[in-house]
Amino acid sequence: MKQFLKYLEKDAHLSAEELALMCEKEVGDVKRLIDEYEKSGIILGYTTVIDWDKTDSEYVGALIELKVTPKMGSGYDEIAEHIYNYPEVESVYLMSGGFDLAVTLRGKTMREVAVFVAQKLATLDAVTSTATHFILRRYKDHNVIFGSAPTDERGNIL
């Protein structure tokens, strides 16, 4: 089961037939498992990895470290939920170490990101400090290496 999910995580395009083959299982079993995992929330969604740098759309990505005061009863969950509901926010993680929440988000310009942090995040009562890091370049994301595919340099050996 673990292997099956690993293949699917790498390539969401794989059909049930292909997965069955790769894991040496029956197609029917694989279809049933996918269905089960989708229903139980083990499989949450399927995404496409896009290198926006190669398109003409302007964007800027940022990682923001937040220190927050947890709430009695709900801990960090309530503030996390508040933050992840903003559509600009791509991911929210609760972290160990020097800060509490790591938030990644995307805006059209640096100014837009700055305004979002200053007006939406920093003003939340629970947030005690923010540190904004702009992402200069993505090298690898979702297991995919960015940049052009290497050329096939293999020699023609029988």
Place this chain on the structure above:
Amino acid sequence: MSISYEKVLSRRACDIKPSGIRKFFDMLDEMKDVVALTVGQPDFQTPWHIREAGISALEKGRTYYTSNAGTMELREEISRYLSRRFGLSYAAKDEILVTVGGSEAIDLVIRALVNEGDEVILPTPSFVCYAPIVHLTGGVTVEIPLKEENNFRLTADELRAAITEKTKLLILPFPGNPTGAIMEKADLEAIADVVRDTDIMVLTDEIYAELTYGKRHVSFASLPDMRERTVVVNGFSKAYAMTGWRMGFTAAPAPITHEMFKIHQFAIMCAPTTSQFAAVEALRNGDEDIEEMKAEYNRRRTHLVARLRKMGIRCFTPEGAFYVFPNISGFGLTSEEFCEKLLMEYGVAIVPGTAFGECGEGFARISYAYSMKHIDEALDRIEKMMQDLKK
């Protein structure tokens, strides 16, 4: 006075015919926009942790020769690997030899066993290196043409018919390049019964042993009584995507290893040191890499065979290596004509079966050591040719 080269060059070297496929590959190299399915090596890069071990060996200045047979650390890992994966038992000390790829291993086995006039039985179509090496030793290659209706497996009857009193060595190249055929345990047992009470030695070239689909590879040496007459050739190229590292090995009883060792010692000295350190890492932590690559090959294999059949090309189900070997005889073209037409008019390169022996006529080798997208692009073009041929 200028030298007359016909007089000075070794007669046996001159006898070797240049590989016929070279012309085809040269043609291919000059063409643009060709989708090639010709390469006989993995498209995966060597897993990073293995490359890292090689880099680390260089950083630490491990740039010396190792002992001739290979580092003891590596030979011990190979011994454990053979036991773990194939149930074989070989002593690191005097039964395992680390070589420069499977190729050197094949060369050593043939040179250590074959005398002038000895016959070497070779099932074909198969990899191109055996017969020239046999020729260099003064041996004679006796081919057994494998049959499509037997799924390109060697049968006991075929073997029996090829044996004479001069037979010294049987080569078992399974899983096979170019056919993708495998030999299952029962097939091997039938072969073992034929050689059991003879002095015939066996070279089992198991370089594709890790790449079998749905069935585990059985080593000929694991069969009762066969170990004493068998030399196992294997290596890292295909299983761990390490072709360029040139890492192979032999496993054989000590008296045979001893003779191979001498040839290796004087001709090669030792296998590349950096590669030996990388190979240790591969054996210690690479089992999972094999499984992942194999799963991807399997996906491509099934897809490729299914699409070929759908477009009306007969194709037996290959169960090993990373090749399919379709029958292309029904289109009024020889293998070479078929492949040349496909290349010149449709921009797809595959290898005519005759590159692997005359009995490869009527077939072509398609490698699936390429991304699925690449394979599909080639298949689209092949489909176009099929449609045009049917018109």
